[in-house]
Amino acid sequence: LRRILRDELGFEGFVVSDWASVVEMIQHGYAADQADAAAKGLSAGVDMEMVSTSFYDHAKDLLAAGRVKQEWIDEAVRRILRVKFALGLFEDPYPDTSLQASMLSEEHLAIARRLAAESVVLLKNDGRLLPLPESIGSIAVVGPLADAPRDQLGCWTFDGKAEDAVTPLAALRRMLGEDRVHYAAGLATSRTTDEAGIPAAVEAARRSDAVVLFLGEEQALSGEARSRAFLDLPGAQEKLVAEVAKANKPMIAVIMAGRPLTFQNVARRVEAVMYAWHPGTMGGPAIADLLFGKAVPSGKLTITFPRTVGQVPIYYAHKNTGRPPTPDSLGIPMGTPVDPKGYTSKYLDVDFTPEYPFGYGLSYTTFSYANLQLSAESIPIGGRLTASVDVTNTGDWPGVEIVQLYTRDLVASLTRPVKELKGFRRVRLEPGETKTVTFTLSTDDLRFYDSQGRFIVEPGRFHLWIGPNSAEGLKAEFMVTER
Structure with missing residues (x-):
């Protein structure tokens, strides 16, 4: 909290513990009693304790015993008061209760x-x-x-x-x-x-x-x-x-x-x-x-739905593994350890795919995707490209489609997920109407943290999809090159 949050990141607010979490360090086995918990909380840089009162009850004795420093207490008080002054609480400490009536x-x-x-x-x-x-x-x-x-x-x-x-x-x-x-x-x-x-x-x-x-x-x-x-x-x-x-x-x-x-x-x-x-x-x-059709569904799943609890954790942005499953990977594996046919990352008793994928959601109408276009086949690090697709309402109802953009970094210094959501657009279409949906993708959008903790993008080959969810869509390919 002191070195990274405040010194490196420049955080100027105050840190408040979670509900009674300071004294819960006793149950964790990290603090012997409430006085010990208060000392460790203050020394770590926690400014305010939520609900429990170990700071209030023990700070004075801890200071006298030399277990906490006066400057720690002064810094905590200063940070809390600074925020209160910035919020104007000393000039106007009471909320406007008249706003409640308009809720x-x-x-x-x-x-x-x-x-x-x-x-x-x-x-x-x-x-x-x-x-x-x-x-x-x-x-x-x-x-x-x-x-x-x-x-x-x-x-x-x-x-x-x-x-x-x-x-x-x-x-x-x-x-x-x-x-x-x-x-x-x-x-x-x-x-x-x-x-x-x-x-x-x-x-x-x-x-x-x-x-x-x-x-x-x-x-x-x-x-x-x-x-x-x-x-x-x-x-x-x-x-x-x-x-x-x-x-x-x-x-x-x-x-x-x-x-x-x-x-x-x-x-x-x-x-x-x-x-x-x-x-x-x-x-x-x-x-x-x-x-009753006074509104048309447009929601999409923001989380992957498993077929069974045994698939958890399940998520769309998973790694590929060394032996990814094939579309027909279901059932007892065949082969031997010497000839491991069928030894893939799957389940023996359920389809390895989710029940409903991330981004999935139907409408009362239907939509089609066509004519995926990239503005460039390759871009240098620091550059950008546009990706566009034509989306058509092919049904009888007006509707909103949430068009989704995904990418995959095929080869990297750290293995990357099979897909990552990079953008989405809400598009309203009347029956029979077509709109071109365009995304701008920068190489900054392709960055990841490497083994040294650096936020980088590496040159190489990328796949790109635009579609209705994480499991479907039109696919293209582009390269990222050195400057």
């Missing part, structure tokens, strides 16, 4: 609704079931997260109020009328194994023209200290889906969760899947807009 203004709620809709990722839409027609007779709304306002706010939202959240059930009732929405949660919470409510959910499905299942994880399962050993839908949710499927009605799964889950069994049973995360205060209206 739920119509403008702010409209923005929250739009952002929630843009965050939802459409993962499946077989038979173009979605969007549902507004003329539909009735729908069944089923699942533990259909009417769970606190849960849709997500984790670490201590200032969020459940009473301000508009749930999917409330939004759908408002849109269609209560008589056209047949609601049965089926399960009291996402974790429950009590199946007593499932028959009512099946009956609601039988009375309806389509079923919308709101599944996933409640907010208490996400965030800090909420790790799970398994990523399946918790509780009896898979049983709920299996039973509701017996009604033989079209089904849409809307999954609300704070992490990627594994839900292949559910995905096989339903025609459409939306991943809505924990969409916040206006999540309900946003989901209703998407279900």
Whole structure:
């Protein structure tokens, strides 16, 4: 903190510990007691202690005993006061409480609704079931997260109020009328194994023209200290889906969760899947807009979804390994150690690819990519090139496509990932419309830290892709040369 953060990087703010982390050094086995923890925290350059009070309780005695220096305390106080003066807290220490009244203004709620809709990722839409027609007779709304306002706010939202959240059930009732929405949660919470409510959910499905299942994880399962050993839908949710499927009605799964889950069994049973995360205060209206085509999905995954928890960690920017798998690498390996045919980096019992790749996301329309062009076949270090592609809306709906640019450094002093995201563009297209999307790529964008800690770019051959996600796209090649 002193040498690198302050001396080398020139940081002029103050350093605050995490929650009680100074005294937690005792549990780590690094400090004997709170006095020892305070001494080590102050000597390291921590200026402010969060929640715990070891500095306050022991600094005076530590100073008298010579275990901390007066200058350390003076520097910590000076840095804290400097920031407070810069913020104007001594002239105006009280916040403007009148701003609170505008938080739920119509403008702010409209923005929250739009952002929630843009965050939802459409993962499946077989038979173009979605969007549902507004003329539909009735729908069944089923699942533990259909009417769970606190849960849709997500984790670490201590200032969020459940009473301000508009749930999917409330939004759908408002849109269609209560008589056209047949609601049965089926399960009291996402974790429950009590199946007593499932028959009512099946009956609601039988009375309806389509079923919308709101599944996933409640907010208490996400965030800090909420790790799970398994990523399946918790509780009896898979049983709920299996039973509701017996009604033989079209089904849409809307999954609300704070992490990627594994839900292949559910995905096989339903025609459409939306991943809505924990969409916040206006999540309900946003989901209703998407279900009925008042908004068109445009979200893309910002994380790779595994097929099974055994694939974790799984990510698109992995190294190639010495024996990368081939597209047909699945099953028991063949050959011998002398002739290692089939000895590749794969799994014996599941496809090595992800369930859904980084950057993936569908729309109600379709897009095609063509005519990938590079402005140059080679560029010197310090130079740049442009890469362009024609994107066409080939479907019947207006939509937004998030066009993505990836590169790979084929040979380097340190092995590089098979793909790295270097840019993206949001492009709105009407049906039949084509736009040329252009990226500017500098050699600075290709830098990496070498074994000496230097941020460098090396001459050599690079691959470039522009496409809809990390697994698809048009490909080109260019060279980086010495100046």
